[in-house]
Amino acid sequence: MARKVGIVGAGVTPFRGKWYEKTYYELAQMATREAVRDAAISIKNVDATFYGIYNDIFERAAIPEHPLQGIIGMQNKFGIRISCGGATGAYTLSAAHAYLAGERFKTALVLGVEKATDCFDFLSMSATPEVIKSIGWSGDSFFEQKIGWSASDSYAEIVLGYMDEYPGTLKPEVTAQISSQLSKQVRTNPYAQRQFDQVTPEEVMNSRYIVYPFKELEICVYTEGAAALILAEEETAKAIAKNSGKPIVWITGVGEANEHSFAGKNQKNMSHIVSDYLGSHHAYEMAGIKDPVKAIDIVELHDAFVHQLEISLAEFGLVPYEKVDSLIEEGIMLPGGRLLVNPCGGLIYCGHAVGASNIMSAWSARNELINRNLKTALVHGTGSTISQYTACAIFEHE
Amino acid sequence: MTEKVQKVIPDEYIPEVRSRVVTIDNKDYLLQNDAMFTFYERSMGEFSPFFLAIKDEKKILGCKCPKCGIVRVPPMVTHCPDCNFTPTELVEVEQVGKMNTTPPITYFATSMFLDKAPFGRGRVILNGADTALSVMLYTTTGILVPGLIKKGTEVKVIFGDERIGQITDIYCVPASELTPEQLAKKGLQESELNWEAPKEPEFPEASDEDMAVYKQSLKEMQALAAEMSRSKRARKAIEGWKRDIAVKTKGGEFAMYIDDGDFKIEEKKLKSPDFVMACEDPRTLLDGLMYNGAITDSVIMKRLWISKNLEFNTIFKLDRLARFLAREKKEQAVK
Numbered sequence: 001m002a003r004k005v006g007i008v009g010a011g012v013t014p015f016r017g018k019w020y021e022k023t024y025y026e027l028a029q030m031a032t033r034e035a036v037r038d039a040a041i042s043i044k045n046v047d048a049t050f051y052g053i054y055n056d057i058f059e060r061a062a063i064p065e066h067p068l069q070g071i072i073g074m075q076n077k078f079g080i081r082i083s084c085g086g087a088t089g090a091y092t093l094s095a096a097h098a099y100l101a102g103e104r105f106k107t108a109l110v111l112g113v114e115k116a117t118d119c120f121d122f123l124s125m126s127a128t129p130e131v132i133k134s135i136g137w138s139g140d141s142f143f144e145q146k147i148g149w150s151a152s153d154s155y156a157e158i159v160l161g162y163m164d165e166y167p168g169t170l171k172p173e174v175t176a177q178i179s180s181q182l183s184k185q186v187r188t189n190p191y192a193q194r195q196f197d198q199v200t201p202e203e204v205m206n207s208r209y210i211v212y213p214f215k216e217l218e219i220c221v222y223t224e225g226a227a228a229l230i231l232a233e234e235e236t237a238k239a240i241a242k243n244s245g246k247p248i249v250w251i252t253g254v255g256e257a258n259e260h261s262f263a264g265k266n267q268k269n270m271s272h273i274v275s276d277y278l279g280s281h282h283a284y285e286m287a288g289i290k291d292p293v294k295a296i297d298i299v300e301l302h303d304a305f306v307h308q309l310e311i312s313l314a315e316f317g318l319v320p321y322e323k324v325d326s327l328i329e330e331g332i333m334l335p336g337g338r339l340l341v342n343p344c345g346g347l348i349y350c351g352h353a354v355g356a357s358n359i360m361s362a363w364s365a366r367n368e369l370i371n372r373n374l375k376t377a378l379v380h381g382t383g384s385t386i387s388q389y390t391a392c393a394i395f396e397h398e
Numbered sequence: 399m400t401e402k403v404q405k406v407i408p409d410e411y412i413p414e415v416r417s418r419v420v421t422i423d424n425k426d427y428l429l430q431n432d433a434m435f436t437f438y439e440r441s442m443g444e445f446s447p448f449f450l451a452i453k454d455e456k457k458i459l460g461c462k463c464p465k466c467g468i469v470r471v472p473p474m475v476t477h478c479p480d481c482n483f484t485p486t487e488l489v490e491v492e493q494v495g496k497m498n499t500t501p502p503i504t505y506f507a508t509s510m511f512l513d514k515a516p517f518g519r520g521r522v523i524l525n526g527a528d529t530a531l532s533v534m535l536y537t538t539t540g541i542l543v544p545g546l547i548k549k550g551t552e553v554k555v556i557f558g559d560e561r562i563g564q565i566t567d568i569y570c571v572p573a574s575e576l577t578p579e580q581l582a583k584k585g586l587q588e589s590e591l592n593w594e595a596p597k598e599p600e601f602p603e604a605s606d607e608d609m610a611v612y613k614q615s616l617k618e619m620q621a622l623a624a625e626m627s628r629s630k631r632a633r634k635a636i637e638g639w640k641r642d643i644a645v646k647t648k649g650g651e652f653a654m655y656i657d658d659g660d661f662k663i664e665e666k667k668l669k670s671p672d673f674v675m676a677c678e679d680p681r682t683l684l685d686g687l688m689y690n691g692a693i694t695d696s697v698i699m700k701r702l703w704i705s706k707n708l709e710f711n712t713i714f715k716l717d718r719l720a721r722f723l724a725r726e727k728k729e730q731a732v733k
Contacts, residue, residue, distance in 0.1 A: 020422055020427045020429075021427060057434060060432070122411070122413040123410060123411060123509060124509065124512065124639075124711050125637060125638030125639055126715075128506075129508055129509035129512060130508075130509050132507075132509075133508035133509045133510050136510070142442070142445055143532055143565050144532050144565075146564060147532060147533065147565055147566060147569075148511045148517060148519050148534060149519065150504065150507070150508055152502075153502045153504050153519055156502030157499060157501070157502055157520065157521070160499055160501065160502060160549075161498075161499035161549075164500055164548075164549040196728075196733070197725060197728075197729070203689075203724075206689070206691050206692060207692060207721070208506075208692030208693070208694035208714070208717045209503075209505050209694060209695060209698060210506040211502050211505065212502055212503040212505070212544050213544070216692075216717075216721075262474065262532075263498055263499075263521045263530040264470070264498065264523060264530045265468055265528040265529060266468060266480055266528075266529075267529055270498060270499045270521065270530075271499065
């Protein structure tokens with residue numbers, strides 16, 4: 001029987017569009033310092049590190065985690081890096097959970113960090129075209145990179161595929177309202193990149209197309225920052241929690257799936273995010289959740305794009321495929337609705353520091369479960385071409 | 399005749415060796431120009447027949463599993479992963495097919511594709527194939543707009559005139575834009591198509607009312623430009639950028655100057671602008687600068703014409719300028 005694993009500490013750096021003042025070395029240490037302080041333990045009490053870093057090019061090094069081992073005080077101990085595209089953070093959490101549940105270690109640090117906007121395009125004198133170019137190296141290198149593959153256009157393919165299958169869904173008025181709602185929620189997150197960027201649905205509708213059908217205010221922003229969690233197996237978690245006085249949030253389920261990276265017969269179904277369906281339902285099964293609509297109070301999901309947020313929630317079984325717009329039209333995710341979706345503002349407003357993003361989401365889900373005294377949260381990461389990868393986790397607050 | 403030599407990294411992308419200092423809260427931080435680069439002489443391995451067939455024979459190849467019968471294009475596998483790794487065989491497929499799903503259109507491209515935007519990229523299932531080939535999509539009628547190519551739209555593979563055995567040697571256009579002969583022809587080349595050239599729009603003579611609208615819009619735009627030049631956040635949107643733009647409207651012509659954070663509008667005809675914008679109603683541009691509808695969308699929807707596609711980049715910066723000013727005002731109000 002696997003051991004129970006819980007979260008006993010968490011910390012994040014402020015998420016910013018650009019950290020001139022820090023390198024990723026210091027950002028990683030900042031988040032680590034916060035997490036061990038939150039758990040009221042010493043880094044000497046941590047057995048292993050799981051690094052979530054997405055992209056070597058952002059960090060400008062092929063083994064970007066190696067200098068961190070000493071900088072965070074984890075020399076001479078286990079350290080492994082996970083890199084799974086946008087789902088890096090969630091997969092890193094999943095890996096750490098497996099090692100603790102398998103009794104390899106008693107405690108682990110889950111550390112995500114990314115420094116995205118050091119990339120700079122000297123032709124347009126701005127960072128963004130170079131940042132998305134760097135992500136563009138993640139596409140298939142034989143057939144797709146050279147014809148303009150990008151993260152946005154590959155997710156847009158799925159969204160348009162969904163709209164082909166479910167016409168009349170993902171209405172522009174609804175995606176605009178969701179973005180506006182997320183911008184209100186971010187107001188209480190002091191670590192967010194866009195804490196004061198509250199937008200109206202009209203502003204979202206009026207913002208420019210980036211990649212059709214995505215408008216500028218419906219997509220995530222690139223971010224620099226770090227996030228860290230301290231995980232512990234059951235007995236150690238109880239001892240740490242007793243000392244820190246903070247409740248344990250248990251990880252009761254994890255689930256992952258990676259789809260085919262090309263479309264067509266026996267390959268990827270372009271009208272769905274099957275990985276989201278499988279990842280979430282594997283996690284429900286492990287957590288013993290029969291009816292997610294009843295069980296899930298909070299969802300902290302990877303909202304790279306508002307349209308994808310809606311599709312992911314449908315794949316999680318939290319809203320019907322043909323009625324995804326009920327998230328707004330029936331008030332499901334509006335204040336007072338049955339589901340709290342991305343209270344931190346999500347990746348669109350808190351920011352997307354890729355390797356750190358899902359760990360930031362986990363930090364937020366833990367805080368919200370404790371502060372609002374709710375029971376169950378779903379944390380999610382998606383990534384790679386055409387939303388190929390998913391990792392999910394279920395958090396439960398006793 | 400000398401052959402045009404292309405570099406794998408065009409010279410214009412490469413910055414000079416240089417550094418600069420930014421000061422935040424009275425502390426200096428150093429920024430160094432840098433690059434991480436690796437060159438490859440990369441083998442196309444088992445994909446070599448596919449790329450050579452495009453280059454030398456203007457053919458598209460797939461691989462067929464003799465057991466399950468699936469034809470994969472591109473020929474991704476030498477052995478079928480669905481049939482216990484049964485060896486597959488190469489087959490030729492047709493050059494016409496249907497879109498698997500509605501394709502996205504990229505307006506804001508990565509730094510390597512700024513000169514190609516706007517472009518569509520989607521997946522076509524060529525006749526005779528079961529899986530989808532990723533392709534770039536263009537229209538011969540100008541800028542690609544949403545709705546032109548959808549799920550099920552029939553498209554035809556077009557081959558570049560000069561091919562080097564890369565996926566960029568081919569792209570697709572809607573079959574409806576071709577003659578029956580072009581549609582039937584195998585190995586149809588780019589130079590055989592009738593591409594519509596971008597033409598500067600001509601406006602009818604302005605009425606007194608048009609003139610009044612022009613004067614009023616110009617005044618409002620000049621005031622906005624002054625406000626933007628004073629805004630710390632808005633200045634960031636056009637930092638390091640320099641463009642002299644001639645703007646032609648029905649009521650009159652004026653000049654926009656972008657110069658490293660400064661934004662100025664003057665009633666003047668520029669002799670040699672970096673590019674020309676033309677819109678019948680100057681309020682199209684005024685609305686954009688007021689953050690009331692994106693200028694990008696006006697270009698996409700053909701309300702605003704630009705003389706160089708590459709200057710989409712400047713259009714994005716103008717949209718950003720409007721948004722940054724609006725955001726600064728809002729944040730000040732919140733605080």
